[in-house]
Amino acid sequence: GQSLEQPSEVTAVEGAIVQINCTYQTSGFYGLSWYQQHDGGAPTFLSYNALDGLEETGRFSSFLSRSDSYGYLLLQELQMKDSASYFCAVRGSNDYKLSFGAGTTVTVRA
Amino acid sequence: NAGVTQTPKFQVLKTGQSMTLQCAQDMNHNSMYWYRQDPGMGLRLIYYSASEGTTDKGEVPNGYNVSRLNKREFSLRLESAAPSQTSVYFCASQGISYEQYFGPGTRLTVT
Numbered sequence: 001g002q003s004l005e006q007p008s009e010v011t012a013v014e015g016a017i018v019q020i021n022c023t024y025q026t027s028g029f030y031g032l033s034w035y036q037q038h039d040g041g042a043p044t045f046l047s048y049n050a051l052d053g054l055e056e057t058g059r060f061s062s063f064l065s066r067s068d069s070y071g072y073l074l075l076q077e078l079q080m081k082d083s084a085s086y087f088c089a090v091r092g093s094n095d096y097k098l099s100f101g102a103g104t105t106v107t108v109r110a
Numbered sequence: 111n112a113g114v115t116q117t118p119k120f121q122v123l124k125t126g127q128s129m130t131l132q133c134a135q136d137m138n139h140n141s142m143y144w145y146r147q148d149p150g151m152g153l154r155l156i157y158y159s160a161s162e163g164t165t166d167k168g169e170v171p172n173g174y175n176v177s178r179l180n181k182r183e184f185s186l187r188l189e190s191a192a193p194s195q196t197s198v199y200f201c202a203s204q205g206i207s208y209e210q211y212f213g214p215g216t217r218l219t220v221t
Contacts, residue, residue, distance in 0.1 A: 097168065102150075
């Protein structure tokens with residue numbers, strides 16, 4: 001099976017930078033995804049990393065190190081609308097399933 | 111494009127009642143999924159369908175059945191609801207870059 005660990009909560013002020021770490025244990029590995037979920041809403045896709053390195057999409061970046069079984073999501077220039085839960089999810093085999101972490105609640109303060 | 115749609119949005123059942131949650135996607139995706147999300151927790155996979163005509167169990171399939179009616183539609187059935195099935199249910203479909211698109215969810219309460 002798969003297990004993923006990420007911090008449960010992070011609080012930061014507007015304009016700050018937040019890094020959400022995700023470590024995983026899987027029997028196989030094909031990729032790591034990140035999803036954002038606002039309170040009461042549906043998860044929305046942010047990024048997918050299959051190879052080592054940093055992927056940047058606007059204010060959000062995602063990093064993967066397969067040798068360390070580790071990835072992170074970097075949120076820059078934090079805005080109030082970034083207050084949400086963020087989930088990492090691993091694709092651990094060459095099928096069609098994702099396993100999700102328990103999520104990190106990010107609270108942005110003025 | 112509506113993306114992924116789910117019905118109903120809310121439902122209250124009594125223990126032992128049955129119901130079917132409907133899901134449809136208009137993105138021509140092959141793979142579809144049913145998840146449940148309990149308060150403060152991540153998403154747990156109930157069942158998935160890699161392609162039309164196939165379904166497979168996920169992490170928590172007990173008490174549920176699914177039907178992949180056609181490429182667009184994937185339904186989830188609770189035959190005899192239990193209070194432990196109180197949850198928010200999300201349907202999703204998967205694009206070619208392994209990104210999943212989620213429906214708005216069904217909030218189910220079983221009393």
